[in-house]
Amino acid sequence: xxxxxxxxxxxxxxxxxxxxxSAPGTAPGTAPGTAPAxxxxxxxxxxxxxxxxxxxxxxxxxxxxxxxxxxxxxxPATVTxxxxxxxxxxxxxxxFWGRLSDRFxxxxxxxxxxTVAALSAAVAxxxxxxxxxxxxxxxxxxxxxxxxxxAGLYHDALGPFADRxxxxxxxxxxxxxxxxxxxxxxxxxxxFTSWRAVFAVVALLAAVLARHTRALPPTAAPSPVRTRGxxxxxxxxxxxxxxxxxxxxxxxxxGVAEGLVLLGVPALLAPTLTAVGAGDRAGLLxxxxxxxxVCAGSVAVRRLPGPGRPRVLLAAGGAAGLLxxxxxxxxxxxxxxxxxxxxxxxxxxxxxxxxxxxxPRLLAPGARGTAASVLxxxxxxACAAGVALAAPLVERGALTVLFGTLGGxxxxxxxxxxxxxxxxxx
Numbered sequence: 001x002x003x004x005x006x007x008x009x010x011x012x013x014x015x016x017x018x019x020x021x022s023a024p025g026t027a028p029g030t031a032p033g034t035a036p037a038x039x040x041x042x043x044x045x046x047x048x049x050x051x052x053x054x055x056x057x058x059x060x061x062x063x064x065x066x067x068x069x070x071x072x073x074x075x076p077a078t079v080t081x082x083x084x085x086x087x088x089x090x091x092x093x094x095x096f097w098g099r100l101s102d103r104f105x106x107x108x109x110x111x112x113x114x115t116v117a118a119l120s121a122a123v124a125x126x127x128x129x130x131x132x133x134x135x136x137x138x139x140x141x142x143x144x145x146x147x148x149x150x151a152g153l154y155h156d157a158l159g160p161f162a163d164r165x166x167x168x169x170x171x172x173x174x175x176x177x178x179x180x181x182x183x184x185x186x187x188x189x190x191x192f193t194s195w196r197a198v199f200a201v202v203a204l205l206a207a208v209l210a211r212h213t214r215a216l217p218p219t220a221a222p223s224p225v226r227t228r229g230x231x232x233x234x235x236x237x238x239x240x241x242x243x244x245x246x247x248x249x250x251x252x253x254x255g256v257a258e259g260l261v262l263l264g265v266p267a268l269l270a271p272t273l274t275a276v277g278a279g280d281r282a283g284l285l286x287x288x289x290x291x292x293x294v295c296a297g298s299v300a301v302r303r304l305p306g307p308g309r310p311r312v313l314l315a316a317g318g319a320a321g322l323l324x325x326x327x328x329x330x331x332x333x334x335x336x337x338x339x340x341x342x343x344x345x346x347x348x349x350x351x352x353x354x355x356x357x358x359x360p361r362l363l364a365p366g367a368r369g370t371a372a373s374v375l376x377x378x379x380x381x382a383c384a385a386g387v388a389l390a391a392p393l394v395e396r397g398a399l400t401v402l403f404g405t406l407g408g409x410x411x412x413x414x415x416x417x418x419x420x421x422x423x424x425x426x
């Protein structure tokens with residue numbers, strides 16, 4: 001919810017016909033082990049399922065807070081801390097998986113990440129100590145973090161922007177639908193079976209998907225890993241160049257602005273309804289409305305005719321997010337909150353889909369897994385920090401100040417997108 005360093009880049013897939021003497025299905029100039037776009041497309045359903053399971057796992061804890069606190073003999077605050085621990089584990093692990101996906105290829109990195117997620121979810125399913133359970137949830141978030149950079153690399157291998165946009169929008173439609181349905185199913189499962197069954201199912205699905213990653217096509221021919229001599233010094237030098245890359249810091253800035261506006265503001269909608277006197281049902285309903293709007297926006301992006309232009313899609317998403325924050329700052333009432341939920345959901349499709357399939361191309365091919373992970377990491381951590389800082393303002397009822405400030409970030413995000421879009425149009 002993917003650098004200008006000169007690493008060993010995967011050759012860009014091409015749909016050109018094979019040259020005489022080349023291997024069947026291999027485009028001229030394509031490095032050995034690089035999958036053509038049609039093979040990458042065939043492998044996307046398994047990747048999309050992995051993203052859906054990871055997104056479902058992220059949303060499972062909230063509806064189970066009371067049940068978990070009772071079962072683990074602890075207070076609700078301790079269980080609630082698992083939500084922050086999950087996000088923190090995911091955010092901090094993203095650069096790690098990004099580098100691994102660039103170094104060893106996304107197929108291996110995804111398999112390793114899903115294995116970590118499966119083992120962690122299994123521990124969470126059997127844990128009796130609350131501290132062990134919170135640690136297991138943090139590790140599970142770290143494991144599922146592998147999906148983001150790997151999804152970035154597989155979608156990047158599709159070639160033209162229109163193909164990347166449609167495929168990523170298809171994944172976003174699935175993950176947003178799962179985000180709406182997973183909490184409801186988790187609540188029903190905990191009521192009629194056990195909360196342990198919920199996490200056991202996550203463990204089983206992650207393990208099955210980890211095994212099925214073997215069917216995914218490779219998108220790179222990773223160079224052998226060496227840890228001594230000139231190879232190690234060269235790797236350190238390339239990592240230093242990566243950190244100094246202006247494109248990397250642009251991606252981090254885009255991720256922070258996106259995280260504050262398109263992740264942080266939706267997370268504040270339910271607390272805002274409570275602050276203006278609405279009940280818990282309104283908070284649940286606004287979450288459903290937001291999720292349905294994300295689905296609608298993703299479907300619209302997927303079905304958009306023609307190649308589309310990144311600049312137009314980014315401007316539309318940024319403008320919708322800016323309008324939502326302006327409305328909330330001007331009049332934080334119940335109807336306005338629901339209107340903002342619709343705007344933010346519709347903004348997520350064009351803006352996030354375009355960012356994830358286009359912005360990493362600001363950097364060199366050999367580090368696009370790292371690029372996707374930095375974009376996602378900065379968004380997740382910015383959202384967590386923003387919500388934590390905003391909570392006291394919501395409690396005091398200072399909603400105009402809060403959303404006015406977030407509106408400023410929305411304006412910055414739109415300006416950053418307009419500036420970055422000039423550098424790449426494919």
